[in-house]
Amino acid sequence: DARVTQTPRDKVTEMGQEVTMRCQPILGHNTVFWYRQTMMQGLELLAYFRNRAPLDDSGMPKDRFSAEMPDATLATLKIQPSEPRDSAVYFCASAPLSAGANNEQFFGPGTRLTVL
């Protein structure tokens, strides 16, 4: 049963520390998304990759957030320095590329980040 995996599942850190969240997309999926969920804002798209290239990161605060795909099996989301307002659940999703691009996105279980 192919699934998106995310690590860590929970992270508690102090303000100012660097946080790295990792995602392993489903094998063969070449589009990867990062979403953030908070009570106030709900689910919002942060960034999107296709074939490891960033295509849209307009939802991401550029000064402290960075997203990369070092290889096809790993996507990372880094926050440096972290702030209490970054506390949220961060979801990674992957999808296969198809001509219609109207395909299902498969979500991971999320990383719950708490910044004190």
Place this chain on the structure above:
Amino acid sequence: DAKTTQPNSMESNEEEPVHLPCNHSTISGTDYIHWYRQLPSQGPEYVIHGLTSNVNNRMASLAIAEDRKSSTLILHRATLRDAAVYYCILRGGRGGSNYKLTFGKGTLLTVNP
């Protein structure tokens, strides 16, 4: 992005059908209607999607109005496991924005035993 409107919450009894409505009066001709749900403490999961015709799959049915300005997600027999937030989302059928899922607040479905 075209907007969707859903009730904040709905309640159902176990084993009964549930009809979850969604209004999307500004839908464009190429927008697909997608439904995702999010169970407690989990990531969203795909439920169903359609363009013009009604659709059925193992999880649910999607009934789309003839003018496409509204749709209804139908769970034929609700179970306790169906308690979740259900999101109705429009995705562009062409152009660069068709990858995006723009989540609203969704409908919180409570299923009573």
